[in-house]
Structure formats: C-alpha cells, structure tokens
Amino acid sequence: MRRSLTPYFFLTPALVMMAVFTLLPLLAVAGLSFTEYDVLRPPVFVGFDNYVDLLTEPDFWQALGHSVIYLIVTPTLIVLSIVLAIAVNRSLPGIGAFRALYYIPVVTGSVTVGIAWRWLFDTRGGLVNGALTWLGLNDFVSGLGFGNAPLNWLTAPEFTLPLAMSMTVWMGVGYYMVVFLAGLQSIPDDLYDAAVIDGCNGWQKHWHVSLPGLRPSIVFVAVISSLSALKVFDEIYVLTNASGGRLNSGVTIVFYLWEQAFRLQNVGYASAVALVLLVITLAFSIFNVRWLERGQEEAR
Amino acid sequence: MTTLTGSVAAGRRPTRWGMVAWYAVLLLVAALTVIPFLWLLSTSLKGPEDAVVAMPPELLPGHPTFENYVRVWERLPVWRFFLNSLIVATVTVVLNLFVSALAAYPLAKMRFPGRDAIFYLLLATLIVPAELTYIPGFLMAVQLFQYIDTLQSLILPGIFSAFNIFLLRQAFQTVPDELIDAARIDGAGEFRIWWQILLPTIRPTLATTAIFTAVGSWNSLLWPSLMLRTRELYTLPVGLNSLRGMFESDFRAVAAGAIMTVIPIMIFFIALQRQFVRGLTSGAVKG
Numbered sequence A: 001m002r003r004s005l006t007p008y009f010f011l012t013p014a015l016v017m018m019a020v021f022t023l024l025p026l027l028a029v030a031g032l033s034f035t036e037y038d039v040l041r042p043p044v045f046v047g048f049d050n051y052v053d054l055l056t057e058p059d060f061w062q063a064l065g066h067s068v069i070y071l072i073v074t075p076t077l078i079v080l081s082i083v084l085a086i087a088v089n090r091s092l093p094g095i096g097a098f099r100a101l102y103y104i105p106v107v108t109g110s111v112t113v114g115i116a117w118r119w120l121f122d123t124r125g126g127l128v129n130g131a132l133t134w135l136g137l138n139d140f141v142s143g144l145g146f147g148n149a150p151l152n153w154l155t156a157p158e159f160t161l162p163l164a165m166s167m168t169v170w171m172g173v174g175y176y177m178v179v180f181l182a183g184l185q186s187i188p189d190d191l192y193d194a195a196v197i198d199g200c201n202g203w204q205k206h207w208h209v210s211l212p213g214l215r216p217s218i219v220f221v222a223v224i225s226s227l228s229a230l231k232v233f234d235e236i237y238v239l240t241n242a243s244g245g246r247l248n249s250g251v252t253i254v255f256y257l258w259e260q261a262f263r264l265q266n267v268g269y270a271s272a273v274a275l276v277l278l279v280i281t282l283a284f285s286i287f288n289v290r291w292l293e294r295g296q297e298e299a300r
Numbered sequence B: 001m002t003t004l005t006g007s008v009a010a011g012r013r014p015t016r017w018g019m020v021a022w023y024a025v026l027l028l029v030a031a032l033t034v035i036p037f038l039w040l041l042s043t044s045l046k047g048p049e050d051a052v053v054a055m056p057p058e059l060l061p062g063h064p065t066f067e068n069y070v071r072v073w074e075r076l077p078v079w080r081f082f083l084n085s086l087i088v089a090t091v092t093v094v095l096n097l098f099v100s101a102l103a104a105y106p107l108a109k110m111r112f113p114g115r116d117a118i119f120y121l122l123l124a125t126l127i128v129p130a131e132l133t134y135i136p137g138f139l140m141a142v143q144l145f146q147y148i149d150t151l152q153s154l155i156l157p158g159i160f161s162a163f164n165i166f167l168l169r170q171a172f173q174t175v176p177d178e179l180i181d182a183a184r185i186d187g188a189g190e191f192r193i194w195w196q197i198l199l200p201t202i203r204p205t206l207a208t209t210a211i212f213t214a215v216g217s218w219n220s221l222l223w224p225s226l227m228l229r230t231r232e233l234y235t236l237p238v239g240l241n242s243l244r245g246m247f248e249s250d251f252r253a254v255a256a257g258a259i260m261t262v263i264p265i266m267i268f269f270i271a272l273q274r275q276f277v278r279g280l281t282s283g284a285v286k287g
Helices: A002-032 A049-055 A058-070 A073-088 A095-108 A110-120 A127-134 A138-142 A157-185 A189-197 A202-213 A215-230 A234-239 A253-263 A267-299 B016-044 B067-075 B078-109 B115-125 B130-144 B152-158 B162-173 B177-185 B190-201 B203-219 B222-227 B236-246 B251-284
Strands: none
Touching: A002 A267, A002 B078, A002 B115, A002 B130, A002 B190, A049 A267, A058 A157, A058 A215, A058 A253, A073 A095, A073 A157, A073 A202, A073 A215, A073 B016, A095 A110, A095 A157, A095 B016, A095 B203, A095 B251, A110 A127, A110 A157, A110 A234, A110 B016, A110 B236, A110 B251, A127 A138, A157 A202, A157 A215, A157 A234, A157 B016, A189 A202, A202 A215, A215 A267, A234 A253, A253 A267, A253 B130, A267 B130, B016 B251, B067 B251, B078 B115, B078 B152, B078 B162, B078 B190, B078 B203, B078 B236, B078 B251, B115 B162, B130 B152, B130 B222, B152 B203, B152 B222, B162 B203, B177 B190, B190 B203, B203 B251, B222 B236, B236 B251
16 A cells, blocks of 8 residues: 555655646636636636637737747757857867856846846947947948947837847857757767768868757757747846837737736736747647657658 | 866867867857956946946946945845845755655656656646746735745745656666665665665756756746835845836946846856756757
C-alpha cells in the first residue's frame, strides 16, 4: 500500500500548484472569454460576441500584424548568434572574457536596457544621433524619407517596432550564442579535418560542416525565440513608457491583451484575445515540432 | 562541456592576419555590448554643470559626481527594492526547486499507473503562455487569495515550473538504479533516498536550475507591476520603472538608478558565470 501511493505523494505539491496556477486559470480565461466583465459588476454571458468583436476590430488585427512582424527577430538572432559562436569558438587569448561579456545583456533586465535604449536614441541628447552627426551622415539620413535629421527615433511610429526588436536582439544574442557554442563543440573535429582534405576553405568549412551539425540547435533557437517574440511585452512597455507607441505603432498582441484587461477593464474581451494567443502558440508549437521531426528524418 | 572561461577543443589557432580580423570582430561586438552601459554610467556621473542634452553629446562627465546617486537613494527606498527582490527570488527558488525535484523523482525513477499521462500533461503546460494566466491570476489574487500587493503574490505563481521538472527529471535519470536499490535494501524510505542520495548527486543541475529561476524572478516586470501597489513592496524592476516617472526629465537620476539596479545582478553573474553556461549546455540542447 505504502509503495503504491509513494509516487503520488511526491507529485502532489507540483500537481496542486499546476492545477491552481495553470489549469484553473486556463479554464477561467476560456470561460471569461464568453462574458462581458468589467470587474465591478458580475460577468454577463454574451456567447461568441467577444470573438465576433475581435475579428472585426482593426486594432486587434494591427496588434496581431505587429506580433508577426516581430518574428523577424528570430532569423536575425539565429544568424548573429551563429556568427558570434563561430567567432568565440577558437583559442585566442582572452576569449573567455569576451564570451562572458557577451552574456551580460542576457541577465541585465528589460527596464535597465529600456532606459539605456531611450537614452541612446534620444532625439537631442542621444548617442545615436550624436554619432550620425559626428560621422557627417545627417544629409544621408534626411534623404531616407523618415524626416530630417536629427531623427525622432522614440516618437516616430515607423521606428517603434524596429527599436524594440533591436532591444530583443541585443538582450538575446548572448544566450543563443552559448547554445550554438555548445552545438559547435559537439561537432567532431574529424569532420572539419575531412572537409579541409576535401579542399574546403574557412567559410566553406562552416557552410558544409558547422551548419548541418548545428541543425538541432537551430531548431531549438527557432522555437524558443519565435515563441518569445510572439509574446513580447517588456520591450514595448519600457520603450514607449507603457503607451504602446504613437498611433499604437508598438502594440503587439500581449500588449493589446494587457491594455484591454488591465487598463480598460474589458476583461471578457481580453480573455478572448488571450485564447486567440493560445491557439496561435499551439499552432506554432505543432508547426515547430513537425519541422523538428522532418529535420531529424532528413538527418538519418 | 563548455565554460565561458575554458579553452576550446574545436577551434584551431588561426594565422596572424586571421587573428587580427577575429579580434576586430570580437572588439566590435564588445563595444556594442558595453556602450549602452557606459553611456548610462557617464550620464549618471554628470554634474549639474555638465550638459546632458548636447549635440554632439558630451561623452565624459566634465565634473564627475555621485550626487545623482545620492538623490535617487534619498528619494526612493532602493535598499528596500533590493531586499524585496532578494526575498522573492530566494523564496521562489527554494520552493520551486523543492516542488520540482519532488515531482521529478517518481517521473524519472518509478513505475506507476498514470505516469505517462501526468508527464504529457506537464509537457502540455509548457505551451501555455504565462500571459494567458494573468487575467484569472489577477482576479484570484484579488478575490480568492486576497494577496494582491504582497510579496506572496509574486512567489506563489512562480513555484510551479514544468521546465524545471524536466531538467531535474533528466538529471535524476542519469543516477544509477543500483544506488537507489542499495539504499532501499538498507531500509531507507523514499523521502530519505530522495533527500540524502538523489539530491546531492544532481547538485550541479540543481545549481544551474536555481540560477536561471533566480534571474527570471529577479528581472520579471509585468506580473510584479500588476500586483504591487505599495512602494515599500516594489521589486527592483518595478521600482526602477517608477523612478522613470518620478524623475521624468532628470536623465542623470534615471541613469543613476539604472546603474544601481544593475550592479547586484552583475556581481551575481560574474560570481557564477560557469554555472550559467553549464546549465545552458547540459539541459537545453541535447536534441
């Protein structure tokens, strides 16, 4: 009797926490999505009204579109962190210090980075406009069609998402670099030696040996970084001072959810948004897993 | 095994010009990494005589001073923010690891009805975005638990982590069965086996799991800013965010606050950088 119940004793705390903080909220949010609820008055059942509203609401589609655009960070992160991993994967003096340094943005925290970004891109006092002036690029910048230099990076709608994405990349590249570094170091040396004998030069060697060898890491990074890109919030929140940017230029799906739920008290409607987010995440995960499986079959 | 400071097996020693080229790349990236911090640092040390808004910008403070730090320190309970963050991170890590390691043991080492079902249920929760639970989580915090505006409200939802259960399960699987069987023959109960034999053998995994959980808790912004109302309960990210409002146009003070809040996590990282990287390479990418 004792033996047979033991595993459940060990599992109980985790399962209780899971039920209370994940499963129950999941059911609750699904239920709330069929109601109109403003926290003050009790929820009123409205059927599929929230979903109909949502599908006909341009702001929702704009937010969804922004989240899809945000996925550009995934290929960017993959390319940059592979290059960086190749760069630090060699025995040069001081290489350990470089690796550690590149990891620091990962642990820094989004509020600090947001403050740094706002201050780097400030129109009149920022280092970026300063550097552009110093390099004599102001005429060139003015000719790009975003207005005359110095540019208003923080308030011009077309820059809100790119700035947030640059923050995501800057904070993430060190993490993914280490993932790729581990991947590179698991590739046997013989493969590189064979490639050299076959007449590969430095870059061909990486193309023919490193990239195929990194395939599992690439899939891992693609999955992790695209899921977190879909759910981006902090970067937008700190860069736009919680405003979502001019003309909602930085409102992504999670920011929209937050705004509807916690600023406008449209709890029922926000729950419907949350459920759409779940469906998108699910679809994404399934697509990613399929892709992973196909990759493994090809590798065999 | 990779460490940030360790030498490299796969990399070969390049030619002299190759070396120069690689150092150029490494230094460029290093500059891109460091410049945002240095720019904040420089601004935070600028005195009232130094221009903050100038074109071209003044790179270095002409009259360096700690005045801005003092001003922030006097206006905001930064020390409390730090303490709150420390309490939340520490208690979250301890409880999370305790609960996760408990659950990981039977999943790794026991056969019992429902094991696969429970395992897949846990797997499924990995897909659920945390943001999804914020709306009901908030309502529960207000109505059910009535713990809004307390540190508990930051700790309790952070205890369950399917990801940590998986990492620890993987680690437990590498422990030889003979070790557990021998202890059973000696009459040890399952809890004692878990506590005295299994946990010590997976200490490195516990350490890295703890570190990543701590950093996640330390930097989290959205949930704490939903929960906390009283300033004395703010964590560092929430406090730093409120500082931006208080010192709206006072860039020197905001920069000083940002530098102050980044120091503890820097120290933590530099002290534990080996564990950071071991965690990434052992758990994540065995695909």
